[in-house]
Amino acid sequence: MKNLKFLFLAIPLFLASCGGDGSQNAGAEGTEATTSISVKGSDTVLPLSQKEAEEFMKTNPGAAITVVGGGSGTGITALLDGSTDICMSSRDLKIDERLKFTDKGMELKEVTIGFDALSVIVHPDNKVSQLTREQLEKIFTGEIKNWKEVGGDDAQIVAYSRESSSGTYEFFKEHVMDKKNYASAVLNMPATGAIVQSISQTKGAIGYIGLAYMTPSVKALSVSYDAGKTFVPPSIQGAKDKSYPVARPLYYFYDGKNEGKVKAFVDYVLSDIGQQHVSESGYVPVK
Template sequence: MRTPLSPLLALVLIALASGCRRPAGSNAEDAGTRAAPEMSPRDTVTVKGSDTMVILVQRWAELFMKAHPEAKLQVTGGGSGTGIAALINGTTDLAMSSRTMKDAEARQVHQRDPQGPVELIVARDGVTFYVRADNPVDSLSLAQLKAIYLGDLENWKDVGGRDAPIIVYSRENSSGTYSFVKDEVLGGEDFTERALTLPGTAAVVHAVSLEKNGIGYGGGAFARGVKELKVRKEPQGEPIAPTAENVRSGAYPLSRALYFYLPRPATGVEKAFIDYALSSEGQQIVTQTGYFPVK
């Protein structure tokens, strides 16, 4: 679990984030379909970071640029840590992250620009564990997931499956999803050396779909052609599926927020894009792409 932000940085994040959001009670326009916002000409706005969020943010950008041809956005992945590092060194305008910014990272952004960082929750997600569709195991407890990813459980028969070795897939350490699983499932301990590290969630899903004894993890939006495991908080507890209702309510134990981070309050194209992402139309796209809306 991360250390809480210092009072100064916490105030900066809260005050600035509220300044970037639409005023309460206003009918902010759906930027993809209504009157064009004020946007001064500028170079391409770069958006970099979380591989989990790439599908969603690329869709937002595609529709936003279709409605506003004068706006240019470039969206690339690389992992939450990569996006935040790019924000710190000034090589991206906006970072996507599937984890909260660490205190040290926030201080570096703040040193570069006293008005930042600005944190915005733009969608929600449930980290899911995938197995191949023909795997007889339908659910695992948090304790079993921890034991598998620490290397203490190595055979499916130990969790009610077939007598076969568990092939463990993981993400690279720059991934926000990697950090989330390490903190929330492994309690901060290191992944087993047996884990096969892959460069993106799509790669994990593909590997699991081919390996009948595999297990991997990632965002729910990527779960195509694989089975999502239900998760039990306690060894004998109720298996909870990563459904929209369970993620929004927090009943699913691995629910999380997805973030935009900026070095300063958004203006121009950046603000118009963020307003669109948080608009009713933008949040409908959240649902259509397999994530869960903020509201």
Template sequence: MKSRIIALVAMMVMAFTGSAFAGSIQVKGSTTVLPLMQKSVETFMAANPNVSISISGGGSSNGAKALIDGTTDIAMMSRDMKPAEIQKATDNGRKPVQFIVALDCIVPVVNPANPVSGLSVEQLHGIYTGKITNWKEVGGADDQIVVISRDTSSGTYDCWKSKVMRATGLKSRVFPGALLQASNGAVAQAVSKNKKAIGYVGLAYLNKELKGVSVNGVTPSVKTAKDKSYPISRGLNIYTPGAPAGEAKGLIDYMMSPAGQNQAAEIGFIPVK
């Protein structure tokens, strides 16, 4: 049954793109966008077996750097490119073109054993600046809070910094005692193994070993991301160095097609169409 479904989807991709492709593509960047890209590439390559696509994560900043340096055809980014990054790429003859392929919520997560189910942006700010250090201060048990954050090369961190760390209007930083992780998966694993921990991940990384926490009384969901009532939502991007062509255009066209957007929803992201 699974093979029949893959074959059917592959036929839909071929019908959508109009012709088969041949060549190679390099894709680098965000670990948040990575699951969607992997699924899209799997389907696209099933329809285009002569295409070779290499994918690697490493964070949104690494994706931007690869686009600037000319070492990737597509950069995955869970944040917008910064003006300085756009200028550097343009100076190198690679004017970035942005495609928003899905929407996402950044979800604070705790261990399922933790009784806390909701926090405010102000409380999250206090926890991540080190001002709130015990779960009893936010309605939990009398236990130390173990703070887990993404590293600074992460687009997820940049969004968290913008919407939580600077929510008070101050340029606050994550306090030095926080444990930094290099990917959404690493954050999820660390929180799932420590009942005192708090972290944050993209919506697609929620699983039964994590407990998602509402923010300002709003639960992260497709609806609250689209109507912008959830305070920590964002767009998920891919960038190309100029207008995409050939295999890269075919892959992007598929990701933006109804079939590609359905895959985004199946993974746990929010379709833009």
């Protein structure tokens, strides 16, 4: 019977640790090291943070940095309840989240560590090479269904999106689709690679991917945010000087009271070498 009792305890615990926060054990691991920092949040920033943490630990053997994904929302919640030191986020804080930080008496610090730009892509044979934000919104909400409505061939538009769990999905919805919901007919793909693959083999396809994933097998569109006056092609330079509109900053959030602990790492990310990792990971550096 004893082991049955154990199971009773073990399973909920296991599940809680899966769904909750894996970063709790970060403190335990780092007892010997001088500093242990846990970083949690956006899956978009995750690969970048992992790279930064690896390189940082190479030069600072005393530091132990644990990087955990789970999404921007998860990271913000973890920062709120104190189970992580730094929250990575691919979106700005919402005002109700700011409210919660004030409630807790935290001094929120935010650092922009880089930018992520989205390219709107189509099949390489597509005649259309530019769209306005309004047209994109109508395509993804299902109002525009044929390429001829936006100056292309008479062919059905097949819109591809990421799954709703992706930060990119939310970003596109908020910044391009004016917060409207995607049409039900939009195809949801589990990974950016799958979107590229599908679009390269589907004539009427349109989708969006991170700038870093661009390949010659798909064509990137120029986008206009001023109702068609100027169309800007996606580029690293454009994301940096903010002339390309479909770009978002990537943030680190932390509590100001905790600054002494995390400053070295944040400074490293913002340093020249840290920013070099940003561009190596396919994002746009701040400087």
